[in-house]
Amino acid sequence: MRIAIGCDHIVTDIKDKIIEMLKANKIEVIDCGTNDFKRTHYPIYGHQVAVNVVTKKADFGIVICGTGVGITNSAQKVKGARVVLAKDVLTAIDARQKYDANVVGFGGRIIGIGLMYEIIESFIEAKYLGKNDALINQIDSIVEKENYDSKIFDDEKHKWDQGFYN
Structure with a gap:
């Protein structure tokens, strides 16, 4: 199994801990960043995770920011990404079983890492029940349209690199 994961600068340490836990369970990880605590433009990383999932480079995706709202919404805008912002196990399981969710999002400042990992395990173990294909379509x-090209963020990346955002 391969999981793509991405975060904003606020929760890089949490993302890194989740990666350690995934690897300890023999799960391959695609780390989409960010990789430090320097302020960054989180939609880039939500987009990269979702693209890895919908293009089948990863089986599932995980996105994390402070509340989970921003990065989850950015991942959801990729055609074929079905993203759930989860704060409990039942929601994650329901999203997988009923809606074939393929990306799970978290608020790293909202829930603890232990619960987060329990949700991840439940999410990847749950199976789509195959009852909502028409609704999912x-x-x-x-x-x-497909929007898998990360060049859509080139202008934003340039602004960040030039210090436009403080």
């Missing part, structure tokens, strides 16, 4: 059709 309808949800997936909301994003009309």
Whole structure:
């Protein structure tokens, strides 16, 4: 199994700990960043995780920011990504079983790492029950075109590199 993971600068340490836990359980990890605590533009990392999942480079994705809201919303904008912001095990399982969710998001300042990892384990163990294909196709059709090219962030990356954002 391969999981893509990404975060913003606020929770890099949490992402790194989750990566350690995944690797200890023999799960291959694609680390999409960020990799330090320097302020960054989190939609880049949510997008990269979702693209890795929908292009089948990863089986599942994990996105983490302070509350989970921003990075989860950015990952959700990738065609084919079905993202759940989870604060409990039941929500994650329900999202997998009923909606074939493929990315789970967390607020690193909202829930502890132990619960986060329990949710991840439950999320990847749960299986889609195959009962909502028409509904899932309808949800997936909301994003009309594939948007897998990360060049959409080139201008933002340049601004960040130039110190435009403080």
